[in-house]
Amino acid sequence: MGEEIGGVGAGDAAAADEESLSSGLEVLVTARGLDELQERYFDWVAGHVPSFAYGLYLFDQRTGRPRASAVRGLSRFYAHRYERFGRAVDPVLRGAVAARRAWDDSLVKPAEGWREAPIVQGLFRHYDMAHVMCAPLISGGEIVGTINFARGAGEPAFDDGDRRRATTAARMYQAAVAATDLVTAIDAERAAWWGALEACGQAIVVTDLERAERHANRPARALLDAADGAWPSLDAAIDGGEATRRLIVPATGTDRGTDGGTGGATDITVTSAPLPERPSLIVSILSAETRPAAPPPALRRLLTEREAAIAELVAAGKRDHEIAGRLHISPNTVKHHLKSIYQKLGVHSRVELAARLLR
Secondary structure, eight states, X not given: OHHHHHHHHHHHHHHHHHHHHHTTXXXXXXXXXXXXXXXXXXXXXTTTSOOSEEEXXXXXXXXXXXXXXXXXXXXXXXXXXXXXXXXXXXXXXXXXXXXTXXXXXXXXXXXXXXXXXXXXXXXXXXXXXXXXXXXXXXXXXXEEEEEEXXXXXXXXXXOHHHHHHHHHHHHHHHHHHHHHHHHXXXXXXXXXXXXXHHHXXXXXXXXXXXXXXXXXXXXXXXXXXXXXXXXXXXXXXXXXXXXXXXEEXXXXXXXXXXOOOOSOOEEEEEEEEEETTXXXXXXXXXXXXXXXXXXOHHHHTTXXXXXXXXHHHHHTTOOHXXXXXXXXXXXXXXXXXXXXXXXXXXXXXXXXXXXXXXX
């Protein structure tokens, strides 16, 4: 009965430790990069496993070489000496690796053997490391590193509670490393994607509603910066769910809002669509087309508004079906208007019409 009560007590203590430690998980997983994670870890773990010194070692799973290491409370020289001369002969490390949980010097047998161990005599005793503990970092069933603790001669030895908390801390730190690696990979992929987008000749704008971010590559910025009210129009098109919106860039040297210049303006067609797998990410593709110069007023007065529009598109090199699609009329209607235009302007072909308009 006593053992059962003791077992329940131990279980309650483990649950309490787990709950207390898990409250810091958010602090760890939101770190941006391993350097920040290491500092957050040291600050956090000191409140749960008091020690005068802490260390952590992380290895690359592919190469087995050290990926990151840090110590607090000891010098970098110590860390290098341990890595060079101590790791291979550390009985506490061997015990932690074999048990796949936290291990400390009190578990090394015989006790006299530990005190006389080369690593203790040659390294630990010079730094007043009377008690040491190590917990393995495990990822995908493989040990990929350790977290380490040290207490001095005037401090209590590590006990079951310390080992339990260290094992939980190792599990949480490794989860945070995985989260940090994922964020780093996503950021790297995003940076590569933005770089490719910037180098692309097609004008593209990516709007991320969830992150409240927008990226326009160089060709898109040039078009939108030149168009009057283009950026708000892009917002309106997205908010209104419009797939396509047309913007006008006035010709260089003309007054905005006037119709008197003979230079050609630029039509910008903006086609937007959300990504199916992520609707908050909207990709807008911009295409620009320079309008032909407007017909001289004397010629324009001879034509109806529809005929003038068709004549301009013919001068821009558009075929009948393209003109029909642009003006939302049939190709036969285009042909009918062209006959009238030819008669009114005294021309007989598309080439002559273009030359007449561009004189």
